[in-house]
Amino acid sequence: MLKQSISTAAVASPTVMDEASLIRAAQQGDQDAFATLVHSYDQNVLRIAMNLLRSPEEAKDVYQEAFLRVYRNLDSFRFDCSFPTWLYRIVTNICLDHLRKRKVRREECAVAESAGGEYNLLEAVEEHRADNNPQRKLLTGELRTRIDRALSDLTPRERMVFELRHFQGLRLRAIGESLGTTEEAAKNCLFRATQKMRAALGDYA
């Protein structure tokens, strides 16, 4: 751990370090180059997983699975697309799998659960912003349930596109590439997701 931290500190920052050189070095088995590559993107990857799955354990699983898949397949990366596009394609596939599995599980459990007894995942995670305004806090509290429900009612693809565009700031073209679809399809997905959320919030927004 100590060795790794120092080694990474001694390396130039990713802006100075040419990414293509890093990828080539990692392809030749340079583990430090691989670590530097991981560190350039892993915070975003973890944030995407956390925002989508709202569970530190599942986010951790996605992180491991994604970067191990990158490590195993780095040899086959031929620079046909940018590295982040390739990485996000892997991450989105894994996250979509998790979301789909979860949806199936939820549908299976839906009959057994009472309507009001559902576990609110948003209660279990730390809020990104400390909000000190009591009025806003109250409003946020009421909105929370509706947004939570609206987000969980989106299809996994809609949820993914909304996440990548709204929270990660990726362009729709890049999102289309990551999801193996067209920009137009990503656009439609974002539109549907926003409309659904808008309808679910009703008078609150």
Place this chain on the structure above:
Amino acid sequence: MSCDEIRDLLVLYAYGELTFDQEESVDAHLAVCEACKLEQAALAELHAAADDQAVAPSLELLSACRQELRAQVAVMAKVSTSEPFWRRWFSGGTWVAKPAMTMGLLAAGFFGARLVPVTNVAAPVARNVRFIEPASDGQVRIVYDEVSQKEIAGRVDDRMVREMLLSATRSPNDPGLRVDSVEYLKTRCEREEVRKAFVRALVSDPNEGVRLKALEALKPYAGEMEVRSALTKVLLADQSATVRTQSIDLLVNTRRNESELAGVLQDMMRREENSYIRQRGRTVLQAMNASLETF
């Protein structure tokens, strides 16, 4: 365009994903249509509400993920190199092909040694090209910076290691690395340069997790003037309520000079919105028989 058509475009308008012409049409329509302007405001509210739900993974989680990945990659790398390369090389070919592959290897070694110039050194790890200019005989001259990776290992007491860790506390792109370096250095907080690095991190690091880590490391030194001054700054200006809360607790629990603390708390009461911190300040000020605010 009709209001319905404009409303369909508002979603993409908010993200700057419309064409120039579409954006012009929306702008022109919004300037004259109150109903669509309200719809745009509602969409902005929706976005703000979604933003409030965003969650950030903790630095501890990031650090744990990195450690686990590093361990797994090390295992995978070990497995892939545990066989000697010649065995891997030969295991793929048929029995008949093996002598041919052996001859090929020998030939490659023989001719390679003669054809490759001695000056052809290994490629640098990274290059940052500064400028390119034509040289004589149609050649091109390139000036570049070369960055290479080095590695040291040692105890935190070793000067070199400590300096590298201190430098890592200022690593601009990686808060995980900054947290790790504070973690390693916190047992050497008796050293002035370490405390200075922590005070700097507490006051100016952009990441809340790093600031909290630095604050925790500075706890045993909360009585020192430099640390108290940093804690005061943080109490009055830090954006994170958690950092401010820990700061007030520490300032109050280790107070030496009551009038100085009263001044700080009165100043705080004028600007603080967090109810816990206000309550804490009020209780301490009342116990000191000091007024709640300065006028």
